[in-house]
Amino acid sequence: MSTFAEIADKHRAGERLSYEDGLALMLEPDLLKLGALANETREKLHGDRTFFNVNMRYEATNVCEASCSFCAFAKLEAHMPGARTVSHEEAWKALAEFPDPKLTELHMVNGLHPGLPFEWYEDLLRGWKRVRPEVHLKCFTGVEIHYFAEKFGMTHKEVLQRLQAAGLSSMPGGGAEIFHPDVRTRIAPDKATGEQYLAAHRAAHELGMKTNVTMLYGHIETFEHRVDHLLKIRELQDVTGGFQCFIPLAFHNENNSLQKLPEPTAIDDLRVIAVSRLLLDNVPHIKAYWVSMGMDTAQIALRFGADDLDGTIVSETIYHSAGSKVPMGLTRDQLIRLIREAGRVPVERDTQYGVVEELPRAAMPEAAMKVRERNAERKSLRVLAGASS
Amino acid sequence: MGRMLTAAIERSGLADVAERALLGKGVDAADMERLARADVLVVAGLADAVRAKHRGDEVRVLSPDVARGASDMIKLDLDASRAEGPTGQDLLMQIALARLSTPCTQGLAVSAEQIGLELAQTALVFGADAIIGDLVASKRTLPLLDGAQARKTELEGLIQRTGRTARFVEVEQALEQRS
Numbered sequence: 001m002s003t004f005a006e007i008a009d010k011h012r013a014g015e016r017l018s019y020e021d022g023l024a025l026m027l028e029p030d031l032l033k034l035g036a037l038a039n040e041t042r043e044k045l046h047g048d049r050t051f052f053n054v055n056m057r058y059e060a061t062n063v064c065e066a067s068c069s070f071c072a073f074a075k076l077e078a079h080m081p082g083a084r085t086v087s088h089e090e091a092w093k094a095l096a097e098f099p100d101p102k103l104t105e106l107h108m109v110n111g112l113h114p115g116l117p118f119e120w121y122e123d124l125l126r127g128w129k130r131v132r133p134e135v136h137l138k139c140f141t142g143v144e145i146h147y148f149a150e151k152f153g154m155t156h157k158e159v160l161q162r163l164q165a166a167g168l169s170s171m172p173g174g175g176a177e178i179f180h181p182d183v184r185t186r187i188a189p190d191k192a193t194g195e196q197y198l199a200a201h202r203a204a205h206e207l208g209m210k211t212n213v214t215m216l217y218g219h220i221e222t223f224e225h226r227v228d229h230l231l232k233i234r235e236l237q238d239v240t241g242g243f244q245c246f247i248p249l250a251f252h253n254e255n256n257s258l259q260k261l262p263e264p265t266a267i268d269d270l271r272v273i274a275v276s277r278l279l280l281d282n283v284p285h286i287k288a289y290w291v292s293m294g295m296d297t298a299q300i301a302l303r304f305g306a307d308d309l310d311g312t313i314v315s316e317t318i319y320h321s322a323g324s325k326v327p328m329g330l331t332r333d334q335l336i337r338l339i340r341e342a343g344r345v346p347v348e349r350d351t352q353y354g355v356v357e358e359l360p361r362a363a364m365p366e367a368a369m370k371v372r373e374r375n376a377e378r379k380s381l382r383v384l385a386g387a388s389s
Numbered sequence: 390m391g392r393m394l395t396a397a398i399e400r401s402g403l404a405d406v407a408e409r410a411l412l413g414k415g416v417d418a419a420d421m422e423r424l425a426r427a428d429v430l431v432v433a434g435l436a437d438a439v440r441a442k443h444r445g446d447e448v449r450v451l452s453p454d455v456a457r458g459a460s461d462m463i464k465l466d467l468d469a470s471r472a473e474g475p476t477g478q479d480l481l482m483q484i485a486l487a488r489l490s491t492p493c494t495q496g497l498a499v500s501a502e503q504i505g506l507e508l509a510q511t512a513l514v515f516g517a518d519a520i521i522g523d524l525v526a527s528k529r530t531l532p533l534l535d536g537a538q539a540r541k542t543e544l545e546g547l548i549q550r551t552g553r554t555a556r557f558v559e560v561e562q563a564l565e566q567r568s
């Protein structure tokens with residue numbers, strides 16, 4: 001196995017990292033060194049620019065045929081307590097009355113509802129386009145697209161073409177979990193396989209649609225499975241170039257059947273972000289999804305390879321069902337503050353990374369201001385924060 | 390210090406500050422001004438190198454009661470009001486700067502209750518070498534294993550994932566006294 005220094009030299013020389021290199025990086029004990037290398041790449045690609053958007057998350061139904069062991073969101077049958085499927089009118093009203101005029105994206109993922117006809121989804125999209133035509137509809141995971149294809153007897157491409165005609169513009173990355181069958185058959189046995197998920201994304205890319213891609217980590221998978229997953233993404237990206245962003249998703253353990261497992265820690269989150277940035281040399285953006293890893297870790301991840309924090313979200317339910325303690329949404333100003341105080345430049349983007357507004361960076365880092373104040377007041381600099389010994 | 394960190398410190402023009410910091414006596418106000426303007430990972434790397442050299446890899450876990458009586462460590466009282474208070478990165482920067490400005494005869498403790506367990510864990514690679522936390526008040530990151538033992542297992546795992554070893558001696562003493 002190569003040393004970290006050898007891998008760093010190889011990466012800096014523009015050589016592609018191998019499976020073995022990825023594994024060595026996953027095992028690298030010096031997290032700061034790993035983060036610094038990933039940060040070099042992040043800054044080479046994006047400088048200090050850090051992206052966010054004003055978006056709205058929506059789940060039209062949590063009724064789901066699949067029985068994924070990590071999921072606390074889905075209800076297996078429509079009559080179960082907590083099962084919910086919105087009406088079209090309710091969904092259209094939610095968008096029509098969304099208070100922020102700067103909204104650029106509606107992000108929707110759903111359960112795999114066995115009772116809804118395909119036309120129900122087409123009508124849902126058409127109605128949204130009627131009430132706010134300017135809002136980009138990023139809807140349906142690769143797993144949903146595959147489910148529709150099987151259930152309604154169409155190819156992935158046919159499903160996507162009909163949804164595109166109804167208003168779909170791009171796909172979110174959810175549902176990737178871990179592609180390797182040794183893990184997938186245990187945690188998500190009855191939905192699209194890794195190959196089928198990737199085939200749905202490939203079809204979207206061939207139609208000119210951009211998509212995101214994810215990885216659910218920190219449950220029963222090994223480092224080998226993680227690296228294998230990342231390289232499968234890289235492989236498809238070499239062919240299509242259609243992935244615009246990779247989003248690592250930390251496993252949460254409440255209200256699901258994997259409650260005995262500890263959750264991944266902040267250190268694991270930062271490691272995954274850094275290794276992803278280094279291995280996915282052909283995916284432009286790495287997202288530190290604040291709902292998944294918490295605001296503190298997401299912010300520091302902006303120094304470990306991430307260049308995007310996701311968006312305002314407004315009302316997230318999938319992670320919150322599994323125990324997430326972060327707010328249901330953040331304001332635009334809160335996101336800007338997180339980015340500025342990380343020493344980065346906030347860039348509000350649309351779904352496809354078009355710039356909506358680039359904002360100025362903070363005049364001086366927060367810590368520097370505190371030190372200056374302490375110096376001016378001639379207070380002890382032993383510690384910046386209050387302390388007792 | 391490794392090659393990458395040495396190079397990053399040199400690029401930041403902080404080689405002289407690093408030399409003084411590595412003596413473990415705590416740097417002065419002028420050095421602090423320079424450090425506070427530097428890249429957070431460079432400051433963290435230096436704080437971690439100083440911690441490793443002078444304090445070793447052990448992480449002490451103390452209950453708040455026991456921590457009150459511990460005289461060989463600085464206990465950071467960080468503003469964790471969060472809504473309008475400092476962000477996570479700012480808190481980590483403060484922790485790293487605290488390590489660099491404090492003589493290494495003293496340990497550096499953060500409170501998990503104050504800044505959260507995730508940030509307390511991350512603080513261990515930013516110069517901290519002790520965590521103050523109550524084992525009895527479970528955060529339930531292991532929902533099926535409530536109580537002190539689960540909390541201990543959880544903290545032990547968190548610390549091991551930073552490549553360090555946990556020492557619970559003081560907490561065990563406190564638990565014995567309570568029972």
